[in-house]
Amino acid sequence: MPDSLQASGKVCPQCDRLPPAAEFHRNRRRADGLAHYCKSPAAARSTASRRRRGIGPPKRSAAPVGEGLKWCPDRDQVKPVDEFPRATRSSGRHRYCKPCHHARGRATAQRLYGGAREHHLRRRYGVGEKELLTEQGGVCVIGGGADPQHLNHDHRTGWVRGILCFNCNGCLGQFRGDQSRLAGAITYLRGTTWQRVLIHPGVYQMCSPTRGRPPSPRS
Template sequence: MIRMADAVCRDCRDWKPLDEFCASSKRPSGRGSYCKPCFNARSKASYAKRVKERYDREVKPPRTVPDGHRFCADCGTVKPVADFPRNGSDSSGYASYCKPCHNLRTRETKQRLYGGSGEYHLRRRYGVGEKEFQELLAEQGGVCAICGTPDPQHLDHDHRTGWVRGILCFNCNGGLGQFRDDQSRLAEAITYLRGTTWQRVLIHPGVYQMCSPTRGRPPSPRS
């Protein structure tokens, strides 16, 4: 039974409700001559024809991607979403390229913009470049600013102000980090190493006695 609100599609020749036709302001009914599936098929065919005439290439068929997977445009493969890095700016929550392709693109970008990952790291974290790093190292005589170890590779900075202080070896840089750049902690550590700290010794439950400074105790004999 055909209702008054129905219309016939010129392609599939089926009678369908008007809301299944694309909108068109040029027709009295406000709807086009083709139903939505036929209109979409016509649009795809027209696009493929224009691409063929203008660029002399075929339009690739639609890609089928299973749930929980993504297509990587670089390597052209469909992979699980776990193989893609996280990206909060994308609606899916994942990046457009898989992890190997993403890492390759990142390295290429760092090389193109900064000349390498070392320059990128210095610029992003400390606000200086390799040139400034080498100048500071030359001012230090090419050695660690604390212990004098040759060829230090760690740029030290003040965590409060962000200002670069010097270039240190791995051990000295790690030591300052472990002591949290706290001068009082470092002073106490020096006092401790000198063996001049007074020690509190338990002589009775709840009773302590301050003993004279000692430099430690001899190692226990081996069993």
């Protein structure tokens, strides 16, 4: 921020005066590094916006809160600070206790994404379950079973492959996604398919022609 701007500030379009730079919040996205409005009008505009969205004024504890304690607005209870999740805010803790914090998070995920699972998938992988299922026709990509529920991804790159049923997803996990192992398993299955072979009229013998290991004559 230029020294001249730090000293003189700038004109606030809301109150139409020239307050010093100290009366503006910082905003790195703006060229001058200062918010568009000075602090007092900015606070009034923020409050008005919250009221239009149906958000009431913040609740305050009726009684003073002692050292090492914190008040939860949702429960209207004073609890030890350890019962509040850690946060980067100045107090070092979130405003609501852990049960209320988690309940609010689930409610927000339900409202914005339709559920916590959809929110998790979009936050971690950048794609939603409904979108993938639509592309797959609502079935498992491998087995074709209906209503797959297990998202499969490449553990090396983190890229999402698709949504699979429990058995197909577990199979890939057991083979660690190694294509050579999967190819070996396919070769093995094809080579050990025991078949009935006619050796005399009305007489059959079980053998596996692919592997070339007919069973013992005693079998």
